[in-house]
Amino acid sequence: MSSTTLTPPLTPPPIETPWVLPSRGKVGMFSLIAAESAIFTIFVVAYVFYIGKSISGPTPREVLELPIFNTVCLLSSSLTIHFALGALKKGNRAVFTAFWALTIALGAIFLFGTAREWHHLIYDKGLTIQTNLFGTTYYSLVGLHAFHVTVGLFGLSLVLAFALLGWVKQEHYGRVDVLSLYWHFVDVVWIVVFFVVYVAGR
Amino acid sequence: MSSETMALSPHAVETQSLAERLHGWATTVDHKRIGVMYIGFALIFLVIGGIEAIIMRIQLALPNNDFVSPQVFNRMFTMHGTTMIFFVAMPIMFGFGNYTVPLLVGTRDMAFPRLNAFSFWLTAFGALLMYFSFVGGFGLYGAGSAPDVGWFAYAPLTSKVFSPGHSSDFWSLGLIVSGFGSIGTSVNMITTIVCSRCPGMTLNKMPLFAWMNIVMSGMVLFAISPLTAAQIMISLDRYLGAHFFDTQAGGSAVIWMHFFWIFGHPEVYILIIPSFGFISEIVPVFSRKPIFGYPIMVGATVAIGFISFSVWAHHMFTVGMNSWGNTFFAITTMAVGVPTGIKIFNWLGTIWGGKIQFKTPMLFSLAFLFQFLIAGLTGIMLSSTPFNWQLSGSYFVVAHFHYVIVGGILFAVFGGFYYWYPKITGKMLSERLGKLHFWLFVIGFHLTFDFMHIPGLLGMPRRIYTYEAGRGWEIWNQIVSVGALFQGVAVLIFVFNMIWSYWKGKDAGCDPWDAWTLEWTTTSPPPEYNFATIPTVHSSRPLWDLKHPEDPDWKYE
């Protein structure tokens, strides 16, 4: 409080320059991914907890087939988006747009594959969300993931539209990169879903 | 946007019509206005939730009372619990966080201002959705109105069979919507603190309130999301005929308990950690000493954040877990008391030898220290499994968690109000009314919640709408109810104080408490842009350095 000392004012030590903090987009996206992971974790736990607990058929072994083609498509879309960003970083906008469109195509193929699988399960095998615990947990977990793919595709398509209009330039690399983080997250979740539902669950 | 609003002089604001001003509030993205809206919203629901509590206390004041029907009583305790947690405690924490954190870290707004406004409105509409059930809950089947399943809504109470009508739908949808609001605000808070600190504010120079808010926000991401997931499951069960919690189809009622409490326990810490932040800002200023053991304080907070995710099943000892489960959750629950105890010693160390000023914020903080300690001790008692088997679901538990939430969290919030009200409005709250509020509330609090332990020990279960005479519970329930009235009157005095002081209070000036953090360097209320020039800091008490250039803190840090 009372300052009776006669020392002259001191000059503080210099502040670290330039003062750079992490990018807001990335920190925000990682926070969102953390929250999303927690939501998926609960659905995965419910799936694992109810494996083999259905009191009536059909069972996963009877009706599920390994979605190899779908998986390959989705996982390679992570590679294509990576290439797209690499091109944008170098300022090669044509290559960026091409790889970006390819990413969307692969994601759409995945979604179409899921739709066909569901159609097959519902109309040929008679498995709905009401049938048994397997149906309940299967449709909700795979559906939650498919919902995230849909949201991702919407975001990617928006960027594609901007790119086709010539609005996406090298300086937007950081922003587009944030979106790609989300897409990678959706892919990683699929790896978990694949192992839980189609490998361990069968 | 900002240049346009910055151009408005105070005079221009006064000449705006009411519609223009309302439009300004509804469309604002300014963190300070959003903070004030969060706080105002929470205060409205504090009064609503308080009325629900008073109704329950009138009903229980006498044996065999029929002030309300059993059905209404069920709705009252459900809505009281849900309201107080989701629409009072959380919004008030987000409100203070929103208002003060950008000022404390020396920036002009939150990292994502529009997300901030969106999150607030999600929370507000979630609450409206849930309260709409009072009028709209009859739905198509003519049964049920407000939710009546208890705030933890154990399965199968929420299934279509046991909860026809739409009351449970309003409950889960309201919580899903406001839950997304909480997640949005937390994403924003983390990003603001990580990415928008002013030059020089390294993590070890950040005010403790900012530290507590970043830990709290991180916990929200991992605690609210499981609740949201579980609420989605309830909705799938109710609307699409899924079987998550349907025991008839092999589903499990216990897994709902796990999902709920993995949210429910961390939730307590989500609310208490910002309260720790309030105390950590108030106690040093009114003891005229820097906080004792800053790094240990930060470490203890982070430790609480982690440990509190491993204790949830202490709410489920009576479900019948195996002895490994019981032992694990008893030990982790006791362990979470260790970092909490460290904090109490740090605050005592801060007070020790200080020049204590017994202003209203400090009074509330001192009461917090004492009451939170007792709340922690009954918590440790309840963590002991055999003891818990006896008292789970009794009024002892109700008394324990109200000791945490009212005696701890609410007291800290009141302290925060008296501390930051001058910054937010530019006027001091009346000290005389403040002390009256404090003493009435302390008396009411102790009448209610000290004595509530006793009927619990005597075997009175929670959530019963009445009881027979001659069990020895009457006198205790009467004391508890009288205490509730004291608290009600105290809150009314507090509300009156805020309104009266807004018009008639003394001018606060920039820095009424002779404090040390950045929010006190700017005017009260701060301008839209907070700081004319972004400050640079060299220590954790930048304002001390400015006031004492010959003996700055950074010499010692």
Ligand SMILES: [Cu+2]
């Ligand atoms: Cu707990």
